[in-house]
Amino acid sequence: MSGLDDTHDPALRSWVESANDPATDFPIQNLPFARFRRAGSSEAWRIGVAIGDQVLDLCLAREQCSWGRVASAWLVPLAAGDLAAFMALGPGARRGLRAVLSVALREGSDRRAALEACLVPQSAAEFALPCRIGDYTDFYTGIHHATAVGKLFRPDNPLLPNYRWVPIGYHGRASSIVVSGTPVRRPLGQLKGPDDAAPHLAPTQRLDHELELGFLIGSGNAQGEPVPVTQAEDHWFGTVLLNDWSARDVQAWEYQPLGPFLSKNFATTISPWVVTPEALAPFRVAFERLAGDPQPLPYLDSPGNRAAGAFDIVLEVGLQTARMREAGLPHQRLMQSNFRDSYWTIAQLIAHHTVGGCNLGAGDLLGSGTQSGPGEGQGGSLLELTQGGRQPITLASGETRTFLQDGDSIELRAHCERPGARRIGFGCCEGHAIAAVKPL
Numbered sequence: 001m002s003g004l005d006d007t008h009d010p011a012l013r014s015w016v017e018s019a020n021d022p023a024t025d026f027p028i029q030n031l032p033f034a035r036f037r038r039a040g041s042s043e044a045w046r047i048g049v050a051i052g053d054q055v056l057d058l059c060l061a062r063e064q065c066s067w068g069r070v071a072s073a074w075l076v077p078l079a080a081g082d083l084a085a086f087m088a089l090g091p092g093a094r095r096g097l098r099a100v101l102s103v104a105l106r107e108g109s110d111r112r113a114a115l116e117a118c119l120v121p122q123s124a125a126e127f128a129l130p131c132r133i134g135d136y137t138d139f140y141t142g143i144h145h146a147t148a149v150g151k152l153f154r155p156d157n158p159l160l161p162n163y164r165w166v167p168i169g170y171h172g173r174a175s176s177i178v179v180s181g182t183p184v185r186r187p188l189g190q191l192k193g194p195d196d197a198a199p200h201l202a203p204t205q206r207l208d209h210e211l212e213l214g215f216l217i218g219s220g221n222a223q224g225e226p227v228p229v230t231q232a233e234d235h236w237f238g239t240v241l242l243n244d245w246s247a248r249d250v251q252a253w254e255y256q257p258l259g260p261f262l263s264k265n266f267a268t269t270i271s272p273w274v275v276t277p278e279a280l281a282p283f284r285v286a287f288e289r290l291a292g293d294p295q296p297l298p299y300l301d302s303p304g305n306r307a308a309g310a311f312d313i314v315l316e317v318g319l320q321t322a323r324m325r326e327a328g329l330p331h332q333r334l335m336q337s338n339f340r341d342s343y344w345t346i347a348q349l350i351a352h353h354t355v356g357g358c359n360l361g362a363g364d365l366l367g368s369g370t371q372s373g374p375g376e377g378q379g380g381s382l383l384e385l386t387q388g389g390r391q392p393i394t395l396a397s398g399e400t401r402t403f404l405q406d407g408d409s410i411e412l413r414a415h416c417e418r419p420g421a422r423r424i425g426f427g428c429c430e431g432h433a434i435a436a437v438k439p440l
């Protein structure tokens with residue numbers, strides 16, 4: 001399951017000099033995919049691969065070089081901007097293309113002259129969603145988040161008894177998923193304070209973010225045919241950052257008995273870059289249960305999942321208010337956590353999602369749920385960081401926040417690092433709140 005090969009060699013360098021900067025998210029060991037075009041142009045969307053601060057345009061690269069019969073076939077959908085068609089080919093194509101691109105982008109490659117003309121600075125590119133998102137499911141794998149939020153909503157009964165047995169999730173809304181940089185309009189919803197006789201319609205006063213990862217499905221499964229946990233990762237194409245925007249006051253009133261609805265369905269932001277399982281391979285870690293917790297049922301268990309089914313990914317959230325932006329202050333880091341604390345692994349989520357026969361398809365998206373850490377100050381949402389709005393956060397500008405105000409920008413970031421491996425990152429997932437429409 002280690003999956004390491006020469007594309008992971010930490011000593012590999014690229015002829016794209018910015019990819020050799022130790023601080024870059026996109027060294028030659030990463031090579032994530034995005035759908036992009038030159039900013040302001042009307043050219044067709046195409047798929048690119050990040051290398052340093054550049055994008056390798058696979059539409060141009062297909063024309064500029066000869067790639068051999070097999071790789072040329074892989075490049076056809078990518079040149080046409082159809083990542084889902086490539087995703088549906090499964091892990092073999094993805095691994096094969098990674099090997100080919102790694103060689104082409106290495107120092108000393110004879111393709112350099114041809115491919116130099118296929119680079120676009122990321123700062124001169126605009127990005128779209130990586131593919132059409134088919135169905136979207138949001139899980140709830142952050143046990144520290146589930147416990148903290150459970151305490152706020154149900155002080156005497158924070159973690160329901162099914163949590164340690166079932167990977168909890170709900171079917172979300174795919175139509176309102178947007179790419180990083182898209183403004184998020186403050187939603188209207190039914191609000192009802194504890195002392196109000198009746199609810200009223202108004203813009204949410206408790207707009208919040210949720211720090212999550214999103215897992216894009218590549219090859220699907222047929223309806224009625226569960227995916228065994230041992231094969232589940234073959235259906236996982238890649239990972240993005242995901243912000244599950246949430247209206248906490250709407251949620252508190254509507255969530256029983258069927259769970260979140262309008263409090264979650266107005267917007268979900270994902271990052272443009274899709275980081276592949278191959279890029280994450282050096283950062284696998286053992287999946288372990290806390291002593292005293294039940295072991296997963298057999299359909300959610302395998303030796304491979306136990307040995308290396310979890311991933312060491314550092315996650316963080318930054319906040320920048322409009323006033324901070326005007327003053328030239330960067331996003332202020334609110335917290336950090338790690339995906340290795342997730343209660344379930346990616347393989348378990350896919351195995352569970354399909355065990356009843358549900359079919360997944362290329363471009364389906366599974367959210368991880370909010371990844372809060374075990375410690376104080378590691379909440380992956382403002383709801384947790386402010387104790388349900390009772391303890392405001394003070395920012396570098398002197399402003400305070402409980403929940404988000406119009407003009408506030410939230411930025412999610414993630415990276416992986418360990419001795420003996422090259423550090424990789426996920427880029428950025430940004431969204432900013434804009435004023436609600438006038439109440440109806």
Ligand code: CA
Nearest residue numbers: 210244369370
């Ligand atoms: Ca969520």
